[in-house]
Amino acid sequence: MKRIGLLCLALAVALTARAISAQQLEIRFLDVGQGDAALIRSANKTLLIDAGGSAGVVSYLRAFHIDTIDLVIASHNHADHIGGMSGVLLSAVVRFYMDNGVPHTTATYQRTIQAVQASGAQYLRPTARTITLGDAHIRILPPPPSPPSGQDQNNTSVGVLIEYGEFHALFTGDSELHELDYWLSTGAIPHVHVVKVAHHGSPNGTSAAWIEATHPQVAVISVGAGNSYGHPSAGVIAEWEGAGARVYRTDRDGSVLVLANDDGSFVVTTARADTGGVVQLRPFVQDTTAPATAQPVTSPACCRICTRGKACGNSCIHAAYQCHQPPGCACNAKP
Numbered sequence: 001m002k003r004i005g006l007l008c009l010a011l012a013v014a015l016t017a018r019a020i021s022a023q024q025l026e027i028r029f030l031d032v033g034q035g036d037a038a039l040i041r042s043a044n045k046t047l048l049i050d051a052g053g054s055a056g057v058v059s060y061l062r063a064f065h066i067d068t069i070d071l072v073i074a075s076h077n078h079a080d081h082i083g084g085m086s087g088v089l090l091s092a093v094v095r096f097y098m099d100n101g102v103p104h105t106t107a108t109y110q111r112t113i114q115a116v117q118a119s120g121a122q123y124l125r126p127t128a129r130t131i132t133l134g135d136a137h138i139r140i141l142p143p144p145p146s147p148p149s150g151q152d153q154n155n156t157s158v159g160v161l162i163e164y165g166e167f168h169a170l171f172t173g174d175s176e177l178h179e180l181d182y183w184l185s186t187g188a189i190p191h192v193h194v195v196k197v198a199h200h201g202s203p204n205g206t207s208a209a210w211i212e213a214t215h216p217q218v219a220v221i222s223v224g225a226g227n228s229y230g231h232p233s234a235g236v237i238a239e240w241e242g243a244g245a246r247v248y249r250t251d252r253d254g255s256v257l258v259l260a261n262d263d264g265s266f267v268v269t270t271a272r273a274d275t276g277g278v279v280q281l282r283p284f285v286q287d288t289t290a291p292a293t294a295q296p297v298t299s300p301a302c303c304r305i306c307t308r309g310k311a312c313g314n315s316c317i318h319a320a321y322q323c324h325q326p327p328g329c330a331c332n333a334k335p
């Protein structure tokens with residue numbers, strides 16, 4: 001019995017060591033109502049992609065004790081993506097700011113640009129470049145050089161491919177088929193583990209070719225409940241699910257947290273999860289043709305011992321990170 005116990009402990013430590021080494025990339029799809037906002041953190045560096053339509057994102061920054069953002073990317077200049085941006089720029093130090101470089105006519109855009117200038121953030125154009133964020137690489141996918149019209153905000157969304165070891169996640173703002181087809185034609189789109197579904201799940205932000213190219217295990221739709229646009233499309237959800245992706249949506253799940261490992265495995269939890277905050281454990285399956293199957297976390301035992309970092313829900317996280325999950329089955333190691 002004692003021998004079995006030691007064996008279990010050794011196994012748990014081995015699993016923990018693997019998990020800790022990889023759980024250094026956090027992606028939070030924030031519930032900001034109708035709009036987009038995502039916080040990405042790696043090795044104490046922070047990226048914010050979009051800021052939702054109102055000041056709600058500032059509340060999240062305060063809750064996570066974030067006072068410095070290394071890079072802010074506004075995918076495009078519609079109000080549901082930059083409405084909360086001036087509040088962000090006022091409440092946190094922003095080192096670099098990137099948008100799509102396409103001015104918009106609204107007062108929200110004017111207020112945002114003035115806030116960028118007043119903040120002292122260095123402005124970056126959305127050219128093809130790779131930015132280091134802690135242990136992750138942020139690849140910028142520039143908009144097409146000739147959008148359908150010069151003022152087409154959606155089809156000039158900045159694309160962001162996040163690479164953390166073997167793990168990949170893709171954000172494309174409100175890109176519609178014109179821009180998605182452009183990126184496909186350039187060969188810039190790899191298989192990814194997590195995709196933010198373009199344009200809040202609208203039919204013009206998803207195509208069969210896009211789903212086949214990205215082939216994600218998880219697709220996240222950032223959308224407000226009861227929005228007047230009819231987002232998301234039931235057909236779009238069915239298309240992603242039909243390709244094997246598990247679909248999360250912020251109007252029903254609340255904020256969605258992805259903790260990614262550098263071997264490509266990752267854990268997804270949501271704010272409105274039924275049990276213990278942990279919804280799925282989704283180890284990476286290398287380009288399998290079979291649909292990914294959900295594996296509910298069912299073990300009530302303390303199956304993961306955190307020898308480094310600290311317990312958070314059923315996971316081990318970096319000691320400096322804030323835990324916003326209820327107690328799970330992970331335990332801090334005793335000295």
Ligand SMILES: [Zn+2]
Nearest residue numbers: 035078080174
């Ligand atoms: Zn939008």
